[in-house]
Amino acid sequence: MDYETRLQEIRAEIAGACLRVGRDPEDVRIVAVTKYIDTEQTENVVRAGLTDLGENRLQVALPKMEGMAADVQERVRWHYIGNLQTKKVKDVLPRFDWIHSVDRLSLAEEIQKRAAAIGRPIPCLVQVNVSGEESKSGFAPGEVPAFLQAAREMDFVEIRGFMTMAPVSQDPEEARPVFRGLRELRDEMIARGLLPQTSRELSMGMSGDYVVAVEEGATMVRLGSVLVK
Ligand SMILES: *Cc1c(COP(=O)(O)O)cnc(C)c1O
Numbered sequence: 001m002d003y004e005t006r007l008q009e010i011r012a013e014i015a016g017a018c019l020r021v022g023r024d025p026e027d028v029r030i031v032a033v034t035k036y037i038d039t040e041q042t043e044n045v046v047r048a049g050l051t052d053l054g055e056n057r058l059q060v061a062l063p064k065m066e067g068m069a070a071d072v073q074e075r076v077r078w079h080y081i082g083n084l085q086t087k088k089v090k091d092v093l094p095r096f097d098w099i100h101s102v103d104r105l106s107l108a109e110e111i112q113k114r115a116a117a118i119g120r121p122i123p124c125l126v127q128v129n130v131s132g133e134e135s136k137s138g139f140a141p142g143e144v145p146a147f148l149q150a151a152r153e154m155d156f157v158e159i160r161g162f163m164t165m166a167p168v169s170q171d172p173e174e175a176r177p178v179f180r181g182l183r184e185l186r187d188e189m190i191a192r193g194l195l196p197q198t199s200r201e202l203s204m205g206m207s208g209d210y211v212v213a214v215e216e217g218a219t220m221v222r223l224g225s226v227l228v229k
Pocket of ligand 1: 222
């Protein structure tokens with residue numbers, strides 16, 4: 001697999017989307033989701049220039065973290081993007097640089113406790129269930145203000161913005177209202193003083209819908225299959 005070529009194509013798509021809406025492509029970070037590939041392929045992804053890597057399970061990430069060449073591993077920022085069980089927090093925290101999936105108060109409390117214990121604040125995103133699907137985790141938009149209020153007390157949980165998952169669909173346009181809803185929620189929370197001006201991250205968009213997500217303001221797109229398959 002030629003990751004350089006694929007990456008060029010994806011960057012061109014992102015640049016096109018940015019041009020259409022007047023955004024700077026520099027403000028969009030690609031998080032390469034490496035759950036489908038092995039350690040060697042993951043090293044090649046990093047060598048192609050992608051240094052933000054996402055995994056949704058610790059057991060799948062660990063062999064890569066331990067097996068990659070040191071000069072490659074030291075360039076990587078690891079993003080935890082999946083459902084996070086409370087009991088796994090202590091193992092995830094020391095190994096990841098970001099957590100995209102803070103979806104309940106009890107999880108934030110555990111992150112606060114464990115991050116304080118190792119003395120390292122961790123950048124986090126609040127997962128919001130914008131679409132309201134039963135099957136999706138995340139706060140309902142209406143629950144977000146109270147959560148942000150509570151999270152202010154947690155000095156080792158750095159809330160940097162929001163994350164959402166759009167409904168699975170063949171038509172990326174169906175995801176647009178979900179992405180727009182997340183952006184509007186962020187802007188409202190900043191306007192109400194519940195989020196700092198600088199906490200603007202929007203982790204949204206996957207292989208099937210990332211172009212629409214960028215048009216709607218994504219600052220991180222989580223790309224798996226479009227990159228590696
Ligand atoms: C697997 C996964 C992705 C990437 O999905 P693709 O459709 O393969 O790009 C993004 N986000 C999360 C949370 C995932 O689990």
